[in-house]
Amino acid sequence: MANVLRNSAKFGFSGVLSQLSIHSRHGRECVSPCFSLQQRNNSTSPKIKVDLDSSTGVAVLRMQSPPVNSLSLDFLTEFCINLEKLEMDRSCRGLIITSTLSKVFSAGLDIMEMYGKSPERCGEFWKAVQEMWLKLYGSNMATIAAINGSSPAGGCLMSIGCDYRIMADNPRYSIGLNETQLGIVAPFWFKDTLVNTVGNRAAELSLELGLLYSAPDALKIGLVDQLVPEDQVLSTAQDTMSKWLAVPGQNTLSHWLYRVRTLSLSHTGCTGSEHSPSHWLYRVRTLSLTLAVPGQNTLSHTGCTRSEHSPSHWLYRVRTLSLTLAVPGQNTLSHTGCTGSEYSPSHWLYRVRILSLTLAVPGQNTLPHTGCTGSEHSLSHTGCTGSEHSLSHWLYRVRILSLTLAVPGQNTLPHTGCTGSEHSLSHTGCTGSEHTLPHTGCTGSEYSLSHWLYRVRTLSLTLAVPGQNTLSQYTL
Numbered sequence: 341m342a343n344v345l346r347n348s349a350k351f352g353f354s355g356v357l358s359q360l361s362i363h364s365r366h367g368r369e370c371v372s373p374c375f376s377l378q379q380r381n382n383s384t385s386p387k388i389k390v391d392l393d394s395s396t397g398v399a400v401l402r403m404q405s406p407p408v409n410s411l412s413l414d415f416l417t418e419f420c421i422n423l424e425k426l427e428m429d430r431s432c433r434g435l436i437i438t439s440t441l442s443k444v445f446s447a448g449l450d451i452m453e454m455y456g457k458s459p460e461r462c463g464e465f466w467k468a469v470q471e472m473w474l475k476l477y478g479s480n481m482a483t484i485a486a487i488n489g490s491s492p493a494g495g496c497l498m499s500i501g502c503d504y505r506i507m508a509d510n511p512r513y514s515i516g517l518n519e520t521q522l523g524i525v526a527p528f529w530f531k532d533t534l535v536n537t538v539g540n541r542a543a544e545l546s547l548e549l550g551l552l553y554s555a556p557d558a559l560k561i562g563l564v565d566q567l568v569p570e571d572q573v574l575s576t577a578q579d580t581m582s583k584w585l586a587v588p589g590q591n592t593l594s595h596w597l598y599r600v601r602t603l604s605l606s607h608t609g610c611t612g613s614e615h616s617p618s619h620w621l622y623r624v625r626t627l628s629l630t631l632a633v634p635g636q637n638t639l640s641h642t643g644c645t646r647s648e649h650s651p652s653h654w655l656y657r658v659r660t661l662s663l664t665l666a667v668p669g670q671n672t673l674s675h676t677g678c679t680g681s682e683y684s685p686s687h688w689l690y691r692v693r694i695l696s697l698t699l700a701v702p703g704q705n706t707l708p709h710t711g712c713t714g715s716e717h718s719l720s721h722t723g724c725t726g727s728e729h730s731l732s733h734w735l736y737r738v739r740i741l742s743l744t745l746a747v748p749g750q751n752t753l754p755h756t757g758c759t760g761s762e763h764s765l766s767h768t769g770c771t772g773s774e775h776t777l778p779h780t781g782c783t784g785s786e787y788s789l790s791h792w793l794y795r796v797r798t799l800s801l802t803l804a805v806p807g808q809n810t811l812s813q814y815t816l
């Protein structure tokens with residue numbers, strides 16, 4: 341099976357699965373790998389071991405699920421339960437995640453969970469993956485990944501869900517979101533977390549090519565923060581943690597502000613039911629990217645206390661901020677207090693939409709707006725000609741795209757009611773022009789689905805104008 345996984349680039353995800361089934365037919369000693377994997381997943385021995393040092397307030401969570409700490413439903417459930425317990429334990433302020441296995445931190449999602457399972461089981465599994473990320477990324481503890489082995493795909497997600505990453509300095513270990521090499525597309529929240537870690541261009545390359553980085557290369561692009569000799573990974577994590585815990589209030593404001601961009605504050609402290617898709621969709625669409633103005637979303641929050649981070653507080657402020665900050669050259673907070681019809685919501689919404697449309701065109705994100713006059717704010721300003729760049733054309737297409745693609749795990753138009761396997765690239769099996777419509781004039785393999793998904797996600801969230809992106813307005 342190891343070879344099967346390594347050959348995944350050649351065969352794609354469906355190839356991996358078909359090889360798995362072939363492999364299972366010719367498995368060792370007449371025991372299919374599926375069977376042995378299932379046995380492994382059903383094991384009653386704990387897959388997670390947690391030691392909390394009450395004197396330091398630091399817990400070490402050790403993943404101990406041989407052979408590769410793959411993230412099965414059982415594993416994820418146990419992981420989340422442990423995380424939740426620590427979260428609720430006020431004496432615990434820091435969490436270090438590491439592996440007891442030699443050579444592997446985590447092999448990512450358990451491939452067998454994605455093969456031959458019922459839609460219900462797939463749903464349960466996928467929800468557990470999201471829960472893992474939400475709990476980890478949204479944790480109030482300082483979190484450090486002590487990566488003492490390879491960490492592909494979901495293992496990488498787990499690592500970048502932490503505040504800091506220390507990896508064993510061993511060029512044979514690799515880390516990265518390699519989903520594309522398996523023929524599947526990393527969900528946009530995987531992508532967002534990667535972008536936050538390594539930046540846009542590195543994330544784009546990484547996802548389009550499904551790159552796995554050796555430890556030194558991972559350090560080079562900032563995917564990990566530090567390399568240390570293998571036998572010092574845990575001790576370095578412990579030393580580093582003490583520095584994190586020495587930062588005043590590190591578990592509150594500063595910690596939050598950086599994460600909000602991806603997660604949105606409304607997720608803190610939510611209980612289970614609030615993580616339902618509709619809740620997530622509604623809030624995330626409204627909040628997430630509106631806060632993505634680097635270095636500018638902090639002023640008014642300085643000094644807030646926790647109670648000020650209530651959703652209504654955020655919604656109110658975020659709307660004001662986003663409208664204010666979306667206008668190039670006018671990114672001051674003074675607008676929040678302005679009156680007069682020029683600053684009426686419709687005026688703002690109109691301008692913001694025009695601007696975001698203009699600036700969202702890949703490869704044309706220049707800032708020619710500075711100093712230009714009214715008429716230059718038209719879309720033709722982007723240099724495009726022809727009716728394809730008309731406002732209604734863009735608004736229609738981009739809104740549809742954004743609505744569609746902003747849905748975690750449902751990143752395609754016809755997904756309503758679809759099952760797990762349709763979330764993969766095999767989705768290209770869909771018929772109709774729905775997957776080609778936006779690229780007027782483009783041809784060629786560069787416009788494959790994965791290419792699209794990554795670009796469009798960037799494009800779409802730009803248009804997350806509060807209150808406008810509702811499906812009811814633009815039903816296909």
Ligand SMILES: CCCC/C=C\CC(=O)SCCNC(=O)CCNC(=O)[C@H](O)C(C)(C)COP(=O)(O)OP(=O)(O)OC[C@H]1O[C@@H](n2cnc3c(N)ncnc32)[C@H](O)[C@@H]1OP(=O)(O)O
Nearest residue numbers: 341342345407408410447448449450451490492493494525
């Ligand atoms: C629509 C969905 C979007 C999101 C999707 C996905 C995110 C994911 O996480 S997908 C999972 C991607 N994971 C990988 O590509 C990792 C593949 N594994 C490896 O590269 C190597 O196994 C690894 C480097 C982790 C370890 O290498 P080795 O130490 O050499 O071990 P082996 O390769 O011999 O593996 C031992 C044993 O474990 C099985 N295995 C490995 N990975 C997985 C996995 N992800 N799920 C289930 N099982 C896995 C492997 O087949 C071997 O099994 P046996 O042959 O039965 O011994």
